[in-house]
Amino acid sequence: xxxxxxxxxxxxxxxxxxxxxxxxxxxxxxxxxxxxxxxxxxxxxxxxxxxxxxxxxxxxxxxxxxxxxxxxxxxxxxxxxxxxxxxxxxxxxxxxxxxxxxxxxxxxxxxxxxxxxxxxxxxxxxxxxxxxxxxxxxxxxxxxxxxxxxxxxxxxxxxxxxxxxxxxxxxxxxxxxxxxxxxxxxxxxxx
Amino acid sequence: xxxxxxxxxxxxxxxxxxxxxxxxxxxxxxxxxxxxxxxxxxxxxxxxxxxxxxxxxxxxxxxxxxxxxxxxxxxxxxxxxxxxxxxxxxxxxxxxxxxxxxxxxxxxxxxxxxxxxxxxxxxxxxxxxxxxxxxxxxxxxxxxxxxxxxxxxxxxxxxxxxxxxxxxxxxxxxxxxxxxxxxxxxxxxxxxxxxxxxxxxxxxxxxxxxxxxxxx
Numbered sequence: 001x002x003x004x005x006x007x008x009x010x011x012x013x014x015x016x017x018x019x020x021x022x023x024x025x026x027x028x029x030x031x032x033x034x035x036x037x038x039x040x041x042x043x044x045x046x047x048x049x050x051x052x053x054x055x056x057x058x059x060x061x062x063x064x065x066x067x068x069x070x071x072x073x074x075x076x077x078x079x080x081x082x083x084x085x086x087x088x089x090x091x092x093x094x095x096x097x098x099x100x101x102x103x104x105x106x107x108x109x110x111x112x113x114x115x116x117x118x119x120x121x122x123x124x125x126x127x128x129x130x131x132x133x134x135x136x137x138x139x140x141x142x143x144x145x146x147x148x149x150x151x152x153x154x155x156x157x158x159x160x161x162x163x164x165x166x167x168x169x170x171x172x173x174x175x176x177x178x179x180x181x182x183x184x185x186x187x188x189x190x191x
Numbered sequence: 192x193x194x195x196x197x198x199x200x201x202x203x204x205x206x207x208x209x210x211x212x213x214x215x216x217x218x219x220x221x222x223x224x225x226x227x228x229x230x231x232x233x234x235x236x237x238x239x240x241x242x243x244x245x246x247x248x249x250x251x252x253x254x255x256x257x258x259x260x261x262x263x264x265x266x267x268x269x270x271x272x273x274x275x276x277x278x279x280x281x282x283x284x285x286x287x288x289x290x291x292x293x294x295x296x297x298x299x300x301x302x303x304x305x306x307x308x309x310x311x312x313x314x315x316x317x318x319x320x321x322x323x324x325x326x327x328x329x330x331x332x333x334x335x336x337x338x339x340x341x342x343x344x345x346x347x348x349x350x351x352x353x354x355x356x357x358x359x360x361x362x363x364x365x366x367x368x369x370x371x372x373x374x375x376x377x378x379x380x381x382x383x384x385x386x387x388x389x390x391x392x393x394x395x396x397x398x399x400x401x402x403x404x405x406x407x
Contacts, residue, residue, distance in 0.1 A: 186203065
């Protein structure tokens with residue numbers, strides 16, 4: 001059932017992309033609605049400023065609109081293509097390809113930790129998440145980017161590989177090393 | 192990997208997956224920004240032509256390159272040859288005062304240097320000056336170039352004669368032919384020349400008449 005739903009979603013996405021490639025502005029608008037959050041958050045995590053994130057997000061979608069004729073459908077990778085454009089724009093902005101998670105953990109964990117209505121387990125989860133994110137920030141840039149794309153943005157191995165310009169196997173190995181480093185750093189919290 | 196390490200690894204993976212699934216990732220894009228950018232994209236989308244496929248562009252580019260490769264070099268060569276022919280034609284018709292005249296004289300000088308028959312070359316140059324003289328007068332001319340051309344015609348003729356005098360035996364038949372042709376060229380011009388130029392041309396004709404010896 002779940003596989004059928006995924007296939008249907010994939011078919012719908014493919015049809016949207018093909019229509020957008022043919023110049024259908026409504027189809028591009030639907031793709032925009034679908035991927036704006038992903039692109040915006042990716043950029044915001046990298047630059048740590050909303051005005052700059054807005055500028056770079058606008059440029060990402062404008063560039064995508066102009067270049068959609070060049071996009072070749074290879075599965076569910078349209079979001080990855082957009083993030084690749086965003087990644088290049090951020091790199092151009094900073095004149096450096098090194099990944100940096102610019103947003104502070106407090107901003108990412110936008111959860112109020114005070115107040116009588118907050119359940120105790122939510123507070124504990126938030127504290128653990130905070131520690132995990134701090135540990136992520138201490139990873140090397142490649143491991144950091146891999147973890148953020150895979151787990152915070154929920155992208156697949158293939159999509160992460162496309163964005164980072166590596167093969168899926170290399171991303172798998174990078175993710176493994178990143179998690180081992182995180183496990184080492186978070187040993188007392190996870191014990 | 193030990194059992195406890197494997198458990199830590201799995202716990203962390205679950206933790207990270209939960210983080211992605213449940214984490215409120217801070218504020219997303221502002222609704223006003225979302226609407227504004229959508230509007231911009233729609234406007235841009237309507238303004239832009241249908242995106243061209245890369246394959247089409249590549250095929251077109253390849254075809255253009257092939258066409259260029261096949262025709263560009265011959266077309267350029269033909270164009271350059273045409274330009275050269277036209278330049279030579281225009282240059283050969285140049286008269287004193289024209290922009291290309293110095294080029295014509297330079298080419299004439301170069302050919303004369305290469306010509307083993309120096310005297311013959313100078314006689315041809317004298318005939319050429321007579322031709323230029325006629326062209327100047329046909330163009331409603333006169334002016335300083337006529338006198339200068341007459342002088343050059345006479346100078347070339349005298350120089351050719353000196354060379355011919357040094358060579359023995361003197362080619363009288365060639366000289367007679369030259370004199371006859373110069374007469375045919377210069378005689379009709381006499382009445383169109385001003386007094387000074389007319390006197391100079393008459394003097395030249397007297398000179399070349401002196402070169403002609405009766406046959407036998």
